[in-house]
Amino acid sequence: MLSSVETAVPGRAARTCRVPWIAMYHSVGDCSDDPYRITVTPERLDRQLRWLREHGLRGVSVAELLAARAGGEGQDLVGLTFDDGYADFLDNALPVLARHKCTATLFVLPGRTGGDNAWDPQGPRKPLLTAEGIRRAADAGVEIGSHGLSHVDLTRTDDALLTAETAGSRTLLRELTGVPVTGFCYPYGTVDRRAVDAVRQAGYGYACAIDPGELSGPYVLPRVHIGQNDTAVRLFLKYRLHRLRRRPVEGLR
Known part of the structure; x- marks a missing residue:
């Protein structure tokens, strides 16, 4: 019997696949004051994407990655995600992605x-994208996903706030961008079955976590943190170890 976070194809046994490799970025800019290691410079991002290309890989949005997997393809694709929706994405990340013919998912x-990363008690205040900035990213071909409304730990919310953070944020983004919103990302990476059920019920097609532990399925896709110190050797090790350490994912090819 499938758990509440596993997905079956109607009329078929559940499929199991090797976990897709999804990279987790945040801010792209000055990393001289970066206590949470959430920032890479544009130059480092450029080298990391060049490493992917040199190894026959291409970075794409999670939606594109999952669609390719559903068709039995996409083994040469890597998911690229950027959390929080920092304003520096437009000027610093987007041109690098375009240079390497990559797409990405931006969780906002x-x-x-138009605010900032007030949830981080240390480090510099980093401005977030305005509504117009989010629309510009979407118009440039970036998949826009939800990171919740306000960056709260969903495992510690009451039912009303959980609904607002999941279903409410999806509605707002649909109105803002004019396109369907299929992806969700759990703030802080914290997730439990209750949060997963809320995301599914809100109508999302998938959700990204960090290390979901015993949970498995398209609503708790694990990701690999990529930072400023990730050179070619570290990227290679992270790519190989991710596939070795992560359990197969139910419901995906």
């Missing part, structure tokens, strides 16, 4: 548009 906070 519609309850904090």
Whole structure:
């Protein structure tokens, strides 16, 4: 019997696949004051994407990655995600992605548009994208996903706030961008079955976590943190170890 976070294809036994490799980025800019290691410079991002290309890999949005996997393809694709929706994405990340013919998923906070990363008690205040900035990213071919409304730990919310952070944020982003929103990302990477059920019920097609532990399925896709110190050797090790350490994912090819 499938758990509440596993997905079956109607009329068929559940499929199991090797876990897709999904890279987790945040800010792209000055990393001289970066206590949470959430920033890479544009130059480092450029070298990391060049490493992918040199190894026959290409970075794409999670939606594109999962669609390719559903068709039995996409073994040469890597998911690229950028959390929080920092304003530096437009000037610093987008041109690098375009140079390497990559796409990406940008997980934003519609309850904090034009604000900053107030949830981080240390480090510099980093501005977040405005509503217009989010639309510009979407117009450039970036998949826009939800990171919740305001960056709260969903495992510690009451039912009303959980619904607002999942279903409410999806509605706001649909109105803001004019396109369907299929992806969700759990703030802080914290997730439990209750949060997963809320994301599914809100109508998302998939969700990204970091290390979901015993949970498995398209609503708790694990990701690999990529930072400024990730050179070619470290990227190779992270790529190989991710596939070795992560359990197969139910419901995907």
